[in-house]
Amino acid sequence: MGKLSKIEKKRDREKPGIVFGNQWDYAPAPEATDFFKLNKRYELFIGGKWQKPRSKSYFATISPSTEAVLAEVAEADDNDVDAAVLAARHAYDRYWSRLAPSDRSKYLFRIARALQEKARLFAVVESLDGGKPIKESRDVDVPLAIAHFFYHAGWADKLELAFHGRSVRSLGVAAQIIPWNFPLLMAAWKIAPALACGNTVVLKPAETTPLTALLLAELIEECDLPPGVVNIVTGAGKTGAALVNHPDVNKVAFTGSTDVGKRIARAVAGTGKRLTLELGGKAANIVFADAPLDQAIEGIIGGIFFNQGHVCCAGSRLLVEESIANVLMRKLRDRMATLRVGDPLDKNTDVGAINSQMQLDKIRELVAAGEKEGAERFSVSCQLPKKGFWFPPTVFTNVSLSSRIAREEIFGPVLSTLTFRTPDEAIEKANNTAYGLSAGVWTDKGSKIFHMAGKLKAGVVWANTYNKFDPTSPFGGYKESGFGREGGRQGLSAYVEVV
Amino acid sequence: MARSKVVKRVAKIASAEPSLIRVKVAAEVEGAASKDSARRESPIERVTVNKAYKMYVGGAFIRSESGRSFRIKGVKSTDPEVVNIPRGSRKDVRDAVLVAKNAQAGWAGRTPYNHGQILYRLAEMMESRRTELAMSLVREGQSQSEASREVQLAIDICVYYAGLCDKLSALLASHNPVAGPHFGFTLPESLGVVGVVAPRAPSLLGLVSSIVPVAVGGNAAVVIVTSADPRTASIWTECLATSDLPGGVVNVIYGQVAELLTPMAKHREVSGLSIWGDLGDLGIQAEADATESVKRVRRYADGDRALLSTDGARGLGYVEPFLEFKTVWHPMGM
Numbered sequence: 001m002g003k004l005s006k007i008e009k010k011r012d013r014e015k016p017g018i019v020f021g022n023q024w025d026y027a028p029a030p031e032a033t034d035f036f037k038l039n040k041r042y043e044l045f046i047g048g049k050w051q052k053p054r055s056k057s058y059f060a061t062i063s064p065s066t067e068a069v070l071a072e073v074a075e076a077d078d079n080d081v082d083a084a085v086l087a088a089r090h091a092y093d094r095y096w097s098r099l100a101p102s103d104r105s106k107y108l109f110r111i112a113r114a115l116q117e118k119a120r121l122f123a124v125v126e127s128l129d130g131g132k133p134i135k136e137s138r139d140v141d142v143p144l145a146i147a148h149f150f151y152h153a154g155w156a157d158k159l160e161l162a163f164h165g166r167s168v169r170s171l172g173v174a175a176q177i178i179p180w181n182f183p184l185l186m187a188a189w190k191i192a193p194a195l196a197c198g199n200t201v202v203l204k205p206a207e208t209t210p211l212t213a214l215l216l217a218e219l220i221e222e223c224d225l226p227p228g229v230v231n232i233v234t235g236a237g238k239t240g241a242a243l244v245n246h247p248d249v250n251k252v253a254f255t256g257s258t259d260v261g262k263r264i265a266r267a268v269a270g271t272g273k274r275l276t277l278e279l280g281g282k283a284a285n286i287v288f289a290d291a292p293l294d295q296a297i298e299g300i301i302g303g304i305f306f307n308q309g310h311v312c313c314a315g316s317r318l319l320v321e322e323s324i325a326n327v328l329m330r331k332l333r334d335r336m337a338t339l340r341v342g343d344p345l346d347k348n349t350d351v352g353a354i355n356s357q358m359q360l361d362k363i364r365e366l367v368a369a370g371e372k373e374g375a376e377r378f379s380v381s382c383q384l385p386k387k388g389f390w391f392p393p394t395v396f397t398n399v400s401l402s403s404r405i406a407r408e409e410i411f412g413p414v415l416s417t418l419t420f421r422t423p424d425e426a427i428e429k430a431n432n433t434a435y436g437l438s439a440g441v442w443t444d445k446g447s448k449i450f451h452m453a454g455k456l457k458a459g460v461v462w463a464n465t466y467n468k469f470d471p472t473s474p475f476g477g478y479k480e481s482g483f484g485r486e487g488g489r490q491g492l493s494a495y496v497e498v499v
Numbered sequence: 500m501a502r503s504k505v506v507k508r509v510a511k512i513a514s515a516e517p518s519l520i521r522v523k524v525a526a527e528v529e530g531a532a533s534k535d536s537a538r539r540e541s542p543i544e545r546v547t548v549n550k551a552y553k554m555y556v557g558g559a560f561i562r563s564e565s566g567r568s569f570r571i572k573g574v575k576s577t578d579p580e581v582v583n584i585p586r587g588s589r590k591d592v593r594d595a596v597l598v599a600k601n602a603q604a605g606w607a608g609r610t611p612y613n614h615g616q617i618l619y620r621l622a623e624m625m626e627s628r629r630t631e632l633a634m635s636l637v638r639e640g641q642s643q644s645e646a647s648r649e650v651q652l653a654i655d656i657c658v659y660y661a662g663l664c665d666k667l668s669a670l671l672a673s674h675n676p677v678a679g680p681h682f683g684f685t686l687p688e689s690l691g692v693v694g695v696v697a698p699r700a701p702s703l704l705g706l707v708s709s710i711v712p713v714a715v716g717g718n719a720a721v722v723i724v725t726s727a728d729p730r731t732a733s734i735w736t737e738c739l740a741t742s743d744l745p746g747g748v749v750n751v752i753y754g755q756v757a758e759l760l761t762p763m764a765k766h767r768e769v770s771g772l773s774i775w776g777d778l779g780d781l782g783i784q785a786e787a788d789a790t791e792s793v794k795r796v797r798r799y800a801d802g803d804r805a806l807l808s809t810d811g812a813r814g815l816g817y818v819e820p821f822l823e824f825k826t827v828w829h830p831m832g833m
Contacts, residue, residue, distance in 0.1 A: 459825060465681065470683070472678075473826055478823050480793045
């Protein structure tokens with residue numbers, strides 16, 4: 001955005017805005033954790049059994065809000081991955097590919113139902129292990145994960161309808177690697193369509209957030225799925241590489257960073273394995289002068305601070321029409337001051353803990369780069385807990401298009417603001433990125449929405465809303481944000497061969 | 500050699516194919532007959548005008564920027580013609596990608612109805628050049644009936660896709676019944692510039708089958724022709740040029756795939772690759788190169804038999820890999 005004149009700066013300072021944050025103390029409202037007990041140690045879920053890792057190695061998973069160790073988790077090596085793929089192949093040949101589609105459907109409905117019954121457990125463990133506010137895991141992650149199983153359960157015996165009467169074949173064994181930002185939800189996004197389409201699965205959750213995937217394995221065991229239909233192997237990058245490179249895998253599905261996605265694509269090149277990638281983003285959230293401003297403020301806040309900004313489709317580049325930039329930024333800073341940062345298990349918390357030390361370091365590095373490149377930083381002044389990983393909600397103004405904070409995915413609660421004067425300039429700036437996952441448009445004018453939605457190179461466009469998800473609604477990127485869709489009829493293509 | 504015999508041979512060759520060879524034969528004639536009679540009566544009915552075959556880029560017929568060419572010979576003994584074909588360079592590929600990039604938005608912005616009209620026009624242009632296209636296939640070694648059949652199939656596939664353009668949305672888009680007060684829908688959109696490695700054979704049908712479905716989706720194509728005799732491709736591009744297809748939407752380059760595929764697979768403005776035929780390590784390398792900018796890659800096995808079947812390369816399965824899906828959400832309420 002253009003530099004503020006001295007007078008404007010003075011006026012901004014004089015208007016104190018509304019101060020919440022530190023002024024009002026909320027009574028703590030912690031979610032209970034006394035109704036469950038985590039295991040001290042989790043083994044690998046292979047072939048329907050909990051198997052000790054052949055690697056004999058375990059790693060700790062900690063709570064990013066307290067740094068306390070939650071459990072020990074097995075680290076799968078090449079041999080473990082091999083056993084898991086073998087189990088999945090066996091389950092595919094012996095059970096899953098022979099099952100009547102309507103029975104596959106019923107198994108998926110069972111999983112959905114069981115998840116509903118244990119919803120609170122999953123929500124609490126998700127917040128413990130990943131650091132996200134309980135109100136998000138409780139109201140977004142878990143309900144959406146359940147919805148994904150319900151939705152795909154219904155597709156299992158209707159796949160021909162999805163492809164206009166053409167018959168379809170399942171692919172075989174799907175290797176699925178998911179990130180740490182929505183651990184259970186991503187597991188659901190991967191497992192549900194794969195199983196519905198008749199494939200068996202080896203899933204590797206992220207090393208910092210393995211717990212809900214392991215709980216899901218327990219739940220799948222309880223649902224009595226044939227052994228080996230779903231296998232969960234835990235570990236870090238090496239485990240993932242072993243899974244991707246396994247010769248008996250027919251399909252690779254990955255959600256994560258663009259860097260790793262490219263490496264996976266390279267490893268898969270020439271093997272004939274099917275591949276879908278859901279990678280990074282640097283979404284433009286575009287606010288026109290005719291937008292309903294207060295509504296837009298909520299959308300901007302939700303767009304970047306939802307899940308601490310650990311969202312691939314986060315609205316991390318705010319593009320504001322120049323004529324309203326000052327008033328919008330003032331409103332935005334006021335609203336940011338009301339955000340409550342802290343204990344993920346507190347029901348009043350808006351912004352939780354950063355997922356890991358590594359991620360916190362990355363956010364700090366990019367924020368420092370932003371300051372160094374001349375952008376103006378505003379961070380909410382709030383008391384951050386002493387233990388754990390935290391970063392205050394932050395917005396940059398006066399950001400240039402070439403700046404690192406305007407180009408690189410920060411994956412944290414950090415918003416970069418740029419301005420524009422015409423719709424064409426907004427489109428040009430919005431599309432000026434290698435990414436193309438999502439975008440937001442805020443305006444009161446319907447024709448402008450359709451014009452912008454058509455021109456934006458992004459897989460999802462939210463108009464006068466942001467960060468909405470639904471299993472019926474295909475999600476996925478353009479350009480270097482990956483290929484393939486998840487959800488909707490279109491998402492089924494990733495897991496079938498149309499004959 | 501008796502003169503009448505020589506003249507007969509000239510006539511035979513001329514009817515098979517007007518060519519440079521006639522000049523050589525003319526020299527033979529000169530030697531055989533007396534100088535006087537040659538002066539009195541020209542031994543050649545007419546010196547034919549031979550076509551310089553060129554590549555087709557940006558709606559223009561061009562030579563390679565490199566100035567290089569390669570020679571091809573017909574495969575039949577009755578077809579001794581030697582022709583120079585431009586040999587495309589890496590820079591030709593890059594130039595064509597830019598041309599395609601600039602043409603793509605305009606093409607994608609046209610209505611599906613208009614796409615259909617233009618593809619139907621292409622079928623019309625091919626129909627009127629049926630004899631020439633078939634003659635070119637015969638020159639490649641096919642029988643007359645095989646050649647005619649391939650041309651017919653190629654025309655019919657254009658008609659098929661002409662009729663598909665304005666159905667794509669109805670077949671692939673969706674209204675998404677989300678669980679909340681939002682109106683949501685998903686539409687197919689063009690991908691951008693798609694690099695096509697056309698199948699070696701069947702040369703005409705393979706070209707049409709690999710290019711038209713890509714263009715149907717609103718994409719622009721840069722095509723590497725791999726058939727041994729690109730003259731058929733060249734004749735087909737003349738159909739493109741007269742079909743109202745905007746220049747730059749389909750760009751056709753001849754040359755060695757080993758040289759041309761890498762710059763295409765690595766080019767950041769190329770969003771998709773459609774690779775036909777088993778190219779061995781070249782194909783694998785192209786897949787690997789394509790990962791750098793996360794290109795959408797689709798490989799098709801050599802498809803002689805499949806393409807020559809009545810169904811051929813028909814269906815959404817050939818179009819969909821080169822489409823994007825865009826999902827749009829908007830709140831509903833007062």
